[in-house]
Amino acid sequence: MMAYTLRRLLQMIPLLFGISIVLFAVIQAAPGGPEGALLESGRFIDPAVIDAYRERLGVDRPIHIQYFRWLTAAVSGDLGTSFSTTRPVAEMIAERLPATLGLMGSAFVLAAVVSILLGVVSALRQYSWFDHLGTGLSFVGIAMPVFWLALILQLVFGVWLGWLPIAGTETVGDSSLGDRLAHLVLPTVVLSFNYIAGWSRYLRSSMLGVLRADYVRTARAKGLPERRVVGVHALRNALIPLLSIMALNLSSLFSGAVITETVFAWPGIGRMFVQGMFARDYPLLMGILMLGSLMVIIFNLVADLLYGYLDPRIRYD
Amino acid sequence: MNKNKNTFACLSSLAAASLLAGCGPADDRVTADAGRRILRVAYEREIDVLNAYTSQNLVDIQFSMVEGLVTTNDQNTYIPVLAKRIPTEANGLIVHNDDGSIEMTWELQDNVRWHDGELFTSEDVCFTWRFVSSPGSQTYNRDQYLGIQDCLMPDEHTVVFRWNGVYGYYASIFEAILPEHVLGGMTTEEIVNYTPYNRGDEMVGTGPFRFAEWKSGEYIRVTRNDSYWRGTNLPAVDEIVWSFIPDNNTRLNAMKTGRYHFARIEPTQVAEAEGIEGFEVHRVSSNSFMHLDLSLNTERSRFLFGDPAARRAMFHGIDRTSIAEQLMEGTVKLANSPINPSSPYHNPDIAQPEYDPDRARRMLDDLDWLVGSDGVRSKDGRRFSFVMLNRAGQSDRIALAQVIQAQLKAIGIEVSFETLESAAWTSRWRNGDWEAMVSAWFLSADPSITGQYLCNGPNNMTGMCDPELDELLLGSDRALDFETRKRYLDLAQVRLAETSAMLPIYYNVIPEVVSQRISNYRGSGTNFGSFWNLYEWALEP
Numbered sequence: 001m002m003a004y005t006l007r008r009l010l011q012m013i014p015l016l017f018g019i020s021i022v023l024f025a026v027i028q029a030a031p032g033g034p035e036g037a038l039l040e041s042g043r044f045i046d047p048a049v050i051d052a053y054r055e056r057l058g059v060d061r062p063i064h065i066q067y068f069r070w071l072t073a074a075v076s077g078d079l080g081t082s083f084s085t086t087r088p089v090a091e092m093i094a095e096r097l098p099a100t101l102g103l104m105g106s107a108f109v110l111a112a113v114v115s116i117l118l119g120v121v122s123a124l125r126q127y128s129w130f131d132h133l134g135t136g137l138s139f140v141g142i143a144m145p146v147f148w149l150a151l152i153l154q155l156v157f158g159v160w161l162g163w164l165p166i167a168g169t170e171t172v173g174d175s176s177l178g179d180r181l182a183h184l185v186l187p188t189v190v191l192s193f194n195y196i197a198g199w200s201r202y203l204r205s206s207m208l209g210v211l212r213a214d215y216v217r218t219a220r221a222k223g224l225p226e227r228r229v230v231g232v233h234a235l236r237n238a239l240i241p242l243l244s245i246m247a248l249n250l251s252s253l254f255s256g257a258v259i260t261e262t263v264f265a266w267p268g269i270g271r272m273f274v275q276g277m278f279a280r281d282y283p284l285l286m287g288i289l290m291l292g293s294l295m296v297i298i299f300n301l302v303a304d305l306l307y308g309y310l311d312p313r314i315r316y317d
Numbered sequence: 318m319n320k321n322k323n324t325f326a327c328l329s330s331l332a333a334a335s336l337l338a339g340c341g342p343a344d345d346r347v348t349a350d351a352g353r354r355i356l357r358v359a360y361e362r363e364i365d366v367l368n369a370y371t372s373q374n375l376v377d378i379q380f381s382m383v384e385g386l387v388t389t390n391d392q393n394t395y396i397p398v399l400a401k402r403i404p405t406e407a408n409g410l411i412v413h414n415d416d417g418s419i420e421m422t423w424e425l426q427d428n429v430r431w432h433d434g435e436l437f438t439s440e441d442v443c444f445t446w447r448f449v450s451s452p453g454s455q456t457y458n459r460d461q462y463l464g465i466q467d468c469l470m471p472d473e474h475t476v477v478f479r480w481n482g483v484y485g486y487y488a489s490i491f492e493a494i495l496p497e498h499v500l501g502g503m504t505t506e507e508i509v510n511y512t513p514y515n516r517g518d519e520m521v522g523t524g525p526f527r528f529a530e531w532k533s534g535e536y537i538r539v540t541r542n543d544s545y546w547r548g549t550n551l552p553a554v555d556e557i558v559w560s561f562i563p564d565n566n567t568r569l570n571a572m573k574t575g576r577y578h579f580a581r582i583e584p585t586q587v588a589e590a591e592g593i594e595g596f597e598v599h600r601v602s603s604n605s606f607m608h609l610d611l612s613l614n615t616e617r618s619r620f621l622f623g624d625p626a627a628r629r630a631m632f633h634g635i636d637r638t639s640i641a642e643q644l645m646e647g648t649v650k651l652a653n654s655p656i657n658p659s660s661p662y663h664n665p666d667i668a669q670p671e672y673d674p675d676r677a678r679r680m681l682d683d684l685d686w687l688v689g690s691d692g693v694r695s696k697d698g699r700r701f702s703f704v705m706l707n708r709a710g711q712s713d714r715i716a717l718a719q720v721i722q723a724q725l726k727a728i729g730i731e732v733s734f735e736t737l738e739s740a741a742w743t744s745r746w747r748n749g750d751w752e753a754m755v756s757a758w759f760l761s762a763d764p765s766i767t768g769q770y771l772c773n774g775p776n777n778m779t780g781m782c783d784p785e786l787d788e789l790l791l792g793s794d795r796a797l798d799f800e801t802r803k804r805y806l807d808l809a810q811v812r813l814a815e816t817s818a819m820l821p822i823y824y825n826v827i828p829e830v831v832s833q834r835i836s837n838y839r840g841s842g843t844n845f846g847s848f849w850n851l852y853e854w855a856l857e858p
Contacts, residue, residue: 031738031744032740032743033744034740036740046460050747052452056455056506084366085365085366085515085516086509086510092533099534151570154566158570158571158573158574159570159573166574167359167560168536168562170535171576172357172538173355262563263564263566265535267561271534271563275363278740
């Protein structure tokens with residue numbers, strides 16, 4: 001497995017190189033340019049200022065020269081300087097990453113715990129009222145737009161009940177752990193909602209298949225307690241396909257955080273990406289997208305490794 | 318099972334570790350709320366940099382820390398801040414030289430210190446001029462500083478600008494002064510990129526508040542300047558926190574939670590916000606006016622809109638009153654000129670075309686724009702049909718465009734839409750590759766509209782050109798006294814309406830939700846915003 005892992009890690013290098021070319025071209029192909037930020041406010045602008053601005057940023061050069069400059073800097077660890085904030089992109093990403101990882105991590109844990117509980121109980125009590133309720137809620141969860149759910153939860157828990165804060169990661173002046181956790185609740189629930197819906201349905205169907213398998217019948221015939229039959233023999237096997245999906249979904253959690261972070265004013269990477277997109281902040285966009293690409297590749301690798309770890313039938317050459 | 322347990326333990330640990338990364342020890346600069354008068358603002362965006370000249374956003378946060386020679390008040394008028402008074406010919410501080418140049422003397426406040434204790438002097442003013450006027454300063458109105466040929470310093474608290482001619486907007490510049498003792502000795506590019514100033518670590522101003530903290534993506538915090546030059550009793554607030562809440566709905570919900578004292582919202586949210594207990598909604602008339610622009614830059618648009626009579630006929634087909642009353646729910650005022658009614662330069666006696674679709678039809682018939690079998694007018698075999706360029710996400714402008722589309726259809730004019738994302742829209746707009754659009758300019762308190770409506774004005778995007786209007790606009794820019802300038806601008810506003818260069822629709826409003834605990838709030842719709850007098854805001858218990 002070690003050789004396989006090393007080979008996959010080495011394959012990442014040309015893959016990331018190819019991705020960087022595509023991303024750079026796509027970003028530059030979008031109409032407009034960073035000078036749009038100067039005009040956004042609707043103020044009168046001296047046209048000479050716009051030309052000087054483009055020249056200073058280097059966006060008046062041919063695209064291949066811009067890419068080469070970016071690439072040579074990037075391989076030495078310099079992701080460039082943000083057009084809008086004049087700060088190093090790597091520094092900006094490092095500053096925002098903990099907030100995004102914190103949100104992703106908590107959403108992942110919540111989604112995993114709840115979906116496993118829902119999936120197992122629904123399978124064990126197939127066609128019961130609980131199963132029907134779970135099915136209905138799953139469809140709602142999958143169909144409901146994230147921003148809409150976010151606004152509903154804000155209204156109910158933030159405005160009407162006044163239990164939870166609805167924006168940011170902390171109350172300035174009260175940076176206690178309790179305050180931070182309170183700020184985390186609503187974005188976590190919103191970000192995990194879709195995944196709970198999908199994963200619980202997936203596990204339910206997986207469990208239903210496993211519960212009818214011969215080895216489960218054998219386990220029951222041996223007189224093992226039902227808890228052990230379900231928990232050890234059935235759930236372990238039913239979880240195998242779900243875990244690989246979870247690992248793959250980690251990367252989509254990263255991209256899914258864009259809307260959640262914007263609505264909840266969460267200072268993460270996703271919101272910074274939206275700002276960078278409107279400002280045509282090419283270095284910032286490249287930095288974030290390359291990080292996202294790297295995460296997708298790594299999570300894919302994790303999924304593959306996890307699959308082999310959990311399923312003894314899979315061997316890596 | 319053990320393996321699964323381990324897997325989950327790992328994932329949970331990862332999540333917990335990530336969570337704890339965001340739950341580290343509190344920054345020791347974060348102050349306790351107890352007993353402090355902390356003004357909390359739900360702010361609509363995160364700004365880019367703190368340098369008021371290189372920021373590409375509106376810089377109202379910066380003006381809590383930085384001051385200029387002048388600012389604008391709620392009367393849309395420039396008032397002195399770091400200058401003792403604004404020079405005029407009447408007060409003898411403007412002198413005309415024989416060679417046509419002008420010497421303008423600014424007397425500076427003499428008891429002002431920067432936040433780090435350094436004395437504010439004329440050297441800072443001249444340094445600011447050198448920076449802003451240098452190529453690459455990235456200042457949006459850099460061209461307005463280029464008329465200054467020299468900056469003289471007769472003493473520590475007097476500055477004399479030598480201008481190469483007469484520029485009516487002279488009192489509208491130097492809205493911020495940069496600290497020479499911090500930024501001096503650097504090149505222009507170094508100043509533009511100087512992170513310690515841009516992000517706050519070395520950011521010093523003379524304003525009522527000092528920079529304290531900028532938490533990326535979340536908030537900017539400033540604290541009271543105990544040595545403020547206006548008096549030790551000012552400012553009346555200990556601390557201000559601007560929390561960045563970009564989503565309009567979240568911002569309104571945030572105000573409803575009662576955790577914030579101030580926010581700007583959308584006009585369509587006014588009715589909902591008016592029900593929030595303990596708050597008032599102020600509809601601040603903005604120096605921004607919504608209007609319909611018609612371009613003469615393409616062959617087809619010249620054919621359609623080249624005749625002022627055709628433009629005027631079109632304008633008679635647009636019901637501006639119903640737009641203001643119904644679409645905007647009565648939150649806005651009809652516009653008749655680019656210059657806001659709150660400005661002393663506004664001319665109230667200008668009539669824009671009344672909504673009269675029958676008259677519009679007759680006028681178009683008279684111009685040989687005849688209705689065809691498909692209900693669309695045509696002339697010389699070409700249909701009266703054009704594309705309106707919309708900017709995605711600007712829901713108010715798109716809704717307005719849709720109303721105009723429907724109203725023009727009723728008089729036989731076909732309008733289709735092309736909607737582009739912001740940066741793409743801007744690119745097309747500046748390239749002149751468009752036919753019509755709903756647009757808005759954000760003007761400063763200075764009433765000059767020359768750049769926009771002069772035939773070769775740098776911001777004339779429509780290609781409209783009228784020599785008579787040019788004379789009036791240039792005359793207004795050459796006038797230094799109020800009466801002369803107003804006379805020119807009154808006539809210019811009339812001429813602008815006569816030529817039907819564009820159709821003003823309504824003056825934008827900026828609804829501001831303000832806690833009843835705040836006193837001395839005086840909303841301003843200029844590009845300085847309502848924070849122009851933060852030094853006297855108070856927060857009642």
